[in-house]
Amino acid sequence: MQKCRVTTLAGRRAIVTGAAGALGQVIAERLAAEGAAVAGLDLNAEGLSALAGKVDGLAEPVDLTDFDAVQQAVGRIVEKWGGVDVLVNGAGGGAVSWFHEMTPETWSVQLDRNLTSVFNVTRAVLPSMLEQRYGRIINIASIAAISGGRLVRGATAYAAAKAGVVGLTKALAIEVAEQGVTVNCIAPGAQATPGRDRDTPDRREALLNQIPTRLLGEPEHLARTIAFLAGPAAVNITGVILPLDGGHSI
Numbered sequence: 001m002q003k004c005r006v007t008t009l010a011g012r013r014a015i016v017t018g019a020a021g022a023l024g025q026v027i028a029e030r031l032a033a034e035g036a037a038v039a040g041l042d043l044n045a046e047g048l049s050a051l052a053g054k055v056d057g058l059a060e061p062v063d064l065t066d067f068d069a070v071q072q073a074v075g076r077i078v079e080k081w082g083g084v085d086v087l088v089n090g091a092g093g094g095a096v097s098w099f100h101e102m103t104p105e106t107w108s109v110q111l112d113r114n115l116t117s118v119f120n121v122t123r124a125v126l127p128s129m130l131e132q133r134y135g136r137i138i139n140i141a142s143i144a145a146i147s148g149g150r151l152v153r154g155a156t157a158y159a160a161a162k163a164g165v166v167g168l169t170k171a172l173a174i175e176v177a178e179q180g181v182t183v184n185c186i187a188p189g190a191q192a193t194p195g196r197d198r199d200t201p202d203r204r205e206a207l208l209n210q211i212p213t214r215l216l217g218e219p220e221h222l223a224r225t226i227a228f229l230a231g232p233a234a235v236n237i238t239g240v241i242l243p244l245d246g247g248h249s250i
Contacts, residue, residue, distance in 0.1 A: 014088065015074070019090070028055055031227060085135060089121060094144075189211065189243070212247035213247055
């Protein structure tokens with residue numbers, strides 16, 4: 001007799017930002033496979049629409065750096081669902097620029113994309129979590145926030161923004177711990193996303209030489225780690241910054 005698979009997130013309602021991206025899609029699909037209803041937030045409306053069909057969820061195309069637009073988008077999700085249980089702040093993106101040549105615009109864009117977006121969405125979602133006294137917030141930073149970006153030189157603004165995500169995670173975890181909300185952060189190293197296909201053999205070898213396991217991160221492994229932090233077994237884990245980097249940060 002075939003046993004029924006237990007889904008650890010059955011009945012939970014999850015928002016994933018950057019859900020139309022390479023990592024975001026895998027995360028959203030994993031949470032859905034674990035039983036969660038998933039709403040994707042991303043500026044890419046076409047990508048969100050395709051994802052919503054796969055996970056039978058909601059799609060809210062929105063500029064995550066626009067505070068008012070995010071409030072409205074999350075408000076529509078909360079109105080439809082009655083609340084949100086899980087938030088994965090996965091949106092972001094880096095830009096390479098040497099610090100002595102960096103423009104104020106580059107600096108501002110990196111902070112907006114990687115830190116302010118986390119504030120905007122978390123600020124919109126948190127009231128419903130506090131009201132229901134339950135929530136799981138998982139932020140995706142970067143190993144650059146810990147190592148300073150040795151894997152990619154010229155990532156100062158990106159590393160600074162992601163370090164802000166680390167600080168936000170720790171401070172907010174303390175602030176909401178007694179209200180049943182946990183806040184954790186994953187700091188991935190280099191991931192085996194489609195963009196890595198552009199690496200030259202020399203570039204790939206140089207990259208792997210900095211990683212003790214000599215393995216790139218697999219998006220599915222990242223997604224499963226997020227599902228764990230969102231699930232019941234992680235009830236007493238909060239304020240953790242978890243490197244997922246093959247030992248690069250040791």
